[in-house]
Amino acid sequence: MSKSLEEVHQSVSIQGKTSTIKKIVAFFGPAYLISVGYMDPGNWATDIAGGSRFGYSLIWVLLMSNIMALLLQSLSARLGIVTQRDLAQASRETYSPFINYILYFLAEIAIAACDLAEVLGMAIGIHLLTGLPLMYGVLFTVLDTFLLLFLINKGIRKMEAFIIALVVVIGFSFLIEMLFAQPEMGKVALGFIPTLPNKEALYIAIGIIGATVMPHNLYLHSSLVQTRKFDRSKTGIKQALKYNFIDSTIALNLAFFVNAAILILAAATFYKNGFFHVAEIQDAHQLLAPILGSKWAPILFAVALIAAGQSSTITGTLAGQIIMEGYLNLRIQPWVRRIITRLIAIVPAMIAILVFGDNVSGKLLLLSQVILSLQLGFAIIPLIHFVSDKQKMNGFHISKTTKIASWIIAFCIVSLNAKLVFDEIHGWLQTSAHPMVLWFTVVPIALGFLVLLLYIICNPFLSKFKHDVQNHLPHKFELTFSQLESTKKKNIAVAVDFSDADERALNAAFELGGTEAHYTLIHVVETVGAFFYGENIKDHETTVDEKLLNQYQEMLTEKGFKVSIKLGFGKPYKAIPKIVHEASFDMLVMGTHGHAGIKDILFGTTVDNLRHHISIPLFIVKL
Structure with missing residues (x-):
């Protein structure tokens, strides 16, 4: 299995940092990328709805959600730091392919819901600030993909700095808004006392939980912590866990401040003045100026909304990449992955706006957060199981106290979601003109997901985890081959791509x-920079690929083979022939996944293109 986010995997070195301050600063960063998911536009919709309808009374839900988030994100970081696997990869190694496909499908639904909120939020912010139609704002968010490509090629620290700058903009904007609103601090304090005024408050509360504790953040955090390269000793791992927890605490408390500020702003302006049903972000923006008496209030509101949407779209797209690669073990070209993830969000948003108009955006935002909340159980429960497993965590499993707290949180979330689903389906059955249609469609689907949830909960208690999973990393290869008495092939080139096909090709x-021939391992870097700069490119993916190629060489040399390596750049069907022509190879061996047609656009170049550019025999090994 490939490394999570290979382009930036272990790209920030902690080793050599002597002072405590330098170590803390070096570890800080991943949680701030996570925190933007806790203050994205979807949160705004639920916070504004909660504040305008129920005043300050739901602040306790935000606090409870933040505590839940801190615990769950610390578990996610622990999984990534200790096992060097993200949540999607750990699930793929644990569950059967059938279960993994379902979990992947649910995770993609969560990503789509999350991205939908972020795309709509940023589009609304652009509309409020510039007056451009909402559809243009949605289309503008396509550019986020290219911004992400630019930032990730500049390194993870540059991306973290960009996101932190946007977080500062959001925080500063709401700090000024609080000065304008002048909330009643006594009532704010009373809002920390748990209370649910009515059934509608429960729906909003579940939406707030879904907006705050987000499933895609659990996948993302377990991957981002692997961008740090540190001493893998027990002391080093303990230190990494401690500093990442501090990072998470600071970042998520900042997110809590933003969410609380939005809810307090809605309570101090709309609820106080009798506007009890302000759920649309556009309505909130329009009412701020006349209520607060300042033209800067709506401008700061729109600027903060754009900053929130921009930052969360970047992290949401990264999460989509992690989920796709982790569950499906796909290694497709980065720009293709990110375009697909972005389209999954943009297409539903465009269809909804075209069919229902701009006024549907607020309802879509609120619905997206409820969908996220419903999906939480399918991410939280596997995570708790993984970090509780002594063997999987190699002694760094969570304590009994933490385990009990985690299961209480999971139980609360799943129970609230179950009640919401039951109430919704019951309402549909009562009001539908054709209830039998629902009995044969919606009800079986809901029961199916319930069975899946029960299976995920009970499976680890009924059977042991499969630890001896097939792993195709270089140090795990088990090579067996037939010894030949004589061989005519003395100089053999082997194309490798660090996938499952490599083992078959090498064998x-x-x-x-045999052991007498000389082997040259060829790998081609296909990043955007490689196409333009060739061998002069020094991006993170090139560094990672070169490191993996060296690991191949070391491992095979230890087994008695004569091996050299060669790195190419750009299109494989051009780069590989160029390398072949520069040396006198007797044969080129290449593994293939057997795809063709549209899959070649996603996964790479066809063998047909390659074989027409070389003059030596091509031996194809189909996976």
């Missing part, structure tokens, strides 16, 4: 050449 080459 086939060894059967042809």
Whole structure:
């Protein structure tokens, strides 16, 4: 299995940092990328709805959600730091392919809901600030993909700095808004006492939980912590866990401040003045100026909304990449991954706006957060199981106290979601003109997901985890080959791409050449920078690929093979022939996944393009 976010994996070195302050600063960063997911536009919709309808009374829900988030994010970081696996990869190694496909499908639904909120939020912010139609704002968010490509090629620290700058803009904007609103601090304090005025408050509360504790953040955090390269000793891992917890505490408290500020702003302006049903962000923006008496209030509101949307779209797209690669073990070209993830969000938003108009945006935002909340159980429960497993965590499993607290949180979330689903389906059955249609469609689907949830809860208690999973990392190869008495192939080139096809290709080459032949391993870097700068590119993916190629060479040399390596850049069907022509190879061996047609656009170049550019035999090994 490939590394999570290979372009930036272990790209920030902690080693060599002597002072405590330098170590803390070096570890800080991942949680701030996570925190933007807790203050994205979806939160704004639920916070504004909660504040305008129920005043300050739901602040306790935000506090409870923040405590839940801190615990769950610390579990996610622990999984990534200790096992060097993100949540999606850990699930793929644990559950059967059938279960993993369902979990992947649910995770994609969560990503789509999350991205929908972020795309709509940023589009609304652009509309409020510039007057451009909402559809243009949605289309403008496509550019986020290219911004992400630019930032990630500049390194994870540059991306973190950009996100932190946007978080500062959001925080500063709401600090000024609080000065304008002048909330009643006594009533704010009373809002920390748990209370639910009515059934509608429960719906809003679940939406707030869904907006605050977000499933895609659990996948993302377990991956981002792996961008730090530190001492893998027990002391080093303990230190990494401690500093990442501090990072999470500071970042999530900042997110809590923003969410609380939005709810307090809605309570101090709309609820106080009798505007009890302000759920649309556009309505909130329009009312701020006349109520607060300042033209800067709506401007700061729109600027903060754009900053929130921009930052959360970047992290949401990264989460989509992590989920796709982790569950499906796909290694497709980065720009393709990110375009797909962005389209999953943009297409539903465009259809909804075209069909229902601009006024549907607020309802879509609120619905997206409820969908996120419903999906939480399918991410939280596997996470708790993984970090509780002594063998999987190699002694860094969570304590009994933490385990009990985690299960209480999971139980609360799943119970609230179950009640919401039951109430909604019951309402549909009561009001539908054709209830039998629902009995044969919606009800079976809901029961199916309930069975899946029960399976995920009970499975680890009924059977042991499968620890001896197939792993295709270089140090886990088990190579077997037939020894030949003589061989005609003395100089063999082998194309590798760090996928499942490599093992078959290498074994086939060894059967042809034995231990007497010389092998050259060829890998082509296909990043955007590689196309333009060729061998002069020094991006993170090139560094990672070169490191993996060296690991291949070291491992095979130890087994007695004569091996050299060669890195190419750009299109494989051009780069590989160029390398082949520069040396006198007897044969080129290449593994293939057997895809063709549209899959070549996603996964790379066809063998047909390659074979027409070389003059030596091409041996194809199909996976």
